[in-house]
Amino acid sequence: MSDGQRRMTGMSWGASGLALGIIATLAVTIFDDRPDVRPAPTSPPAATATDPTPPLATDSETDLALPTEAVDPDEEWLPTDDVAGVLAHGDYPGQPDPGTVLWGSSVPRNGDPGPRHEDPAGQVLGVRRSFFQWDHRTDWLPETVRADLAAGRLPWASIKPPPWEDVARGDHDEEIDEMLEALRDLRGPIWLTVNHEPDGGGRGGNVFDDPGGPSAHVAMNTRVRERMDTLGIDNVALLPAMQAYTFNPTSNRDPDQWWAPGIYDLFGVDIYTRTGTPAEQAVWTEIRSWAQERGVDVAVGEWGLLDDGDDPAVAMEEWYEAAASFEDDPELARVVALAYWDNESQSSDGWRLDGERLDTFQDLMAAPTSATWPDVVD
Numbered sequence: 001m002s003d004g005q006r007r008m009t010g011m012s013w014g015a016s017g018l019a020l021g022i023i024a025t026l027a028v029t030i031f032d033d034r035p036d037v038r039p040a041p042t043s044p045p046a047a048t049a050t051d052p053t054p055p056l057a058t059d060s061e062t063d064l065a066l067p068t069e070a071v072d073p074d075e076e077w078l079p080t081d082d083v084a085g086v087l088a089h090g091d092y093p094g095q096p097d098p099g100t101v102l103w104g105s106s107v108p109r110n111g112d113p114g115p116r117h118e119d120p121a122g123q124v125l126g127v128r129r130s131f132f133q134w135d136h137r138t139d140w141l142p143e144t145v146r147a148d149l150a151a152g153r154l155p156w157a158s159i160k161p162p163p164w165e166d167v168a169r170g171d172h173d174e175e176i177d178e179m180l181e182a183l184r185d186l187r188g189p190i191w192l193t194v195n196h197e198p199d200g201g202g203r204g205g206n207v208f209d210d211p212g213g214p215s216a217h218v219a220m221n222t223r224v225r226e227r228m229d230t231l232g233i234d235n236v237a238l239l240p241a242m243q244a245y246t247f248n249p250t251s252n253r254d255p256d257q258w259w260a261p262g263i264y265d266l267f268g269v270d271i272y273t274r275t276g277t278p279a280e281q282a283v284w285t286e287i288r289s290w291a292q293e294r295g296v297d298v299a300v301g302e303w304g305l306l307d308d309g310d311d312p313a314v315a316m317e318e319w320y321e322a323a324a325s326f327e328d329d330p331e332l333a334r335v336v337a338l339a340y341w342d343n344e345s346q347s348s349d350g351w352r353l354d355g356e357r358l359d360t361f362q363d364l365m366a367a368p369t370s371a372t373w374p375d376v377v378d
Contacts, residue, residue, distance in 0.1 A: 082377045083187045089376045092237040092265035093189035094154045095297065095336060096371035101323040102126035102154055102337035103370045105353070105361075106302070110144055113153070116342070121362035126371050127154045129301050129339045131196070134161055137179035142186060149188035154373045156191040156268075156301060156339065158241060161220065164195070164212040168219035176227045184233050189373050193268060194224055196241035196301065199253060214257035225263050237265035241301045244271035247286045255290060266336065267291045270302035272351070275315035278322045291333035299337035305357070307350040313360040324369035 078086070087093055096102050104127035107113045118124050128148050132141045141157055148155035159179070161167050167176070183190050198209045198217045210216060225238055246253040269287055278284055291298045305312045305319070323335035340361065342353050353361050364370060 078187065078374060078377065080187070082374075086373060086376055087189060087235050091297075093235050094191055094237055094373055095266075096126075097376065098326055098328075098334070099324065100369050100371035100375070101320065101326075101335065102299075102339075102372075103320065103324075103364055103367075104128050104153065104337070105340040105342040106130070108343055110140075112147075113151075117362060117365065118151075121365040123366040123370070124152045124372055125365065127156055127191075127299075127337045127339050129341075130155065130157050132157060132159045134159060134175070137175065138182050141179070142182040145183065145190055146186050149186055149190075149373075152372045152374050154189060154191065154337075156193070156299070156337070158193040158196040158301075161194055164198075164210045164216035164220040167194075168212075168216055168223050170223065173223075173227060176224060177231060180224075180227060180231055180233050180236065183236050184231065186235070188235065190236045191268075191299070192224075192236050192238055193241045193301070194221055194238075196268075197243050197270060198240070199243050199246045199258060214254075217258060218260050218263070221263050222260065239264050239266045239268040239299065241268040241270060244269055244283050244287060247283050247290065259294065261294075264296065266297040266299055267294070267333070268299045268301045270341075271300060272302075272304040272306070272341075274306045275312045277315070277318045285332070288332040288335070292329075292331060296333060297336045298333045299339075300335070301337075301339050302341040303338055304341050304351045307357070311356075313356040316357060316360050317364065320364050320367075324367070 089095070090097075094102075104125035105113075105117065106129040107116060110130045110132075113125050113128055130141075130144050130148075132144075137159060141159060145155040145157055162172055166172060183192070195209060195217065199214075200207055200209060208214070208217075212220075221238065221240070227233075228236060228238065240258065242255065242258060245251050246255050246258070267287075271281075271284060271287070273281055273284070288298055303319075305315050319338065323338055326334050340353060341351070343351075
């Protein structure tokens with residue numbers, strides 16, 4: 001398989017196992033697909049109820065990307081008028097109707113979700129997370145998105161860009177336009193994240209993903225939004241994918257540094273938690289309150305429930321119901337998507353979907369309140 005198809009999944013520990021204990025209390029583990037900047041794995045700190053540490057995924061040749069399922073480029077999966085209706089529906093492309101939720105997951109190495117989830121459930125994923133390097137912007141990324149749209153999944157794709165300040169300055173406008181035009185040519189709603197987990201996802205420790213820091217990340221995404229507006233891109237929603245840990249006071253981070261009005265269509269976040277109801281998670285409540293104040297929905301792009309002796313299958317259903325049974329709440333933003341981080345490296349660490357938890361996940365895929373993007377077609 002070529003280097004252009006490579007995607008290695010993994011995680012960076014928030015602090016080295018050799019660091020002082022006082023520093024380890026600030027640690028958070030985060031996923032990344034950029035192995036060249038990831039420090040060597042070390043022993044993880046202990047999980048806490050609101051800031052759990054996900055399992056460590058190691059780099060290996062087995063993390064090479066699998067090819068996405070083949071899709072006929074001329075395939076008509078919805079009539080043009082119906083697609084136009086979908087894109088005009090809601091406040092942004094792909095927004096599900098109130099009372100429903102986009103229920104989905106990632107798939108190891110951006111593979112075919114059919115054998116793992118959709119065939120057993122008899123239903124497609126509502127949302128599928130996928131991850132790409134910059135070199136994938138005009139081939140593997142749109143190819144995967146096309147396959148998702150054809151199947152009826154909402155694609156939520158992340159891409160790791162060149163240095164943020166360079167992008168913000170306009171040095172990569174032509175490349176951004178190539179990517180956006182490739183996505184515009186696909187018929188259906190798409191969610192796009194440019195550098196997921198910028199608040200520490202790739203460099204380890206409590207260090208930003210790029211030396212430019214929050215201001216450069218905001219400027220970069222402002223540039224992407226400007227290119228979207230210039231090109232008239234109407235089928236792509238732009239959203240970040242921040243870490244829940246940034247909302248934890250112990251992180252010493254300020255989520256407002258990563259936000260500016262007029263850039264994003266909705267707010268994306270990654271959260272890992274021990275089993276328990278959503279209402280019991282103080283950070284989760286803080287995230288939804290923060291998003292409500294800014295007038296945006298919340299989508300969870302990486303989600304994990306730790307099996308710590310409670311019943312994670314019951315907890316999963318509680319999280320689902322809390323999102324799908326949404327009623328207008330002046331204090332908390334609506335949750336429109338939950339995408340489980342279903343990584344095969346988690347098989348022995350209590351996070352992977354298996355057993356009753358997997359059964360529950362797949363049962364909920366077929367629930368009447370689980371949305372897919374073609375659902376809004378009359």
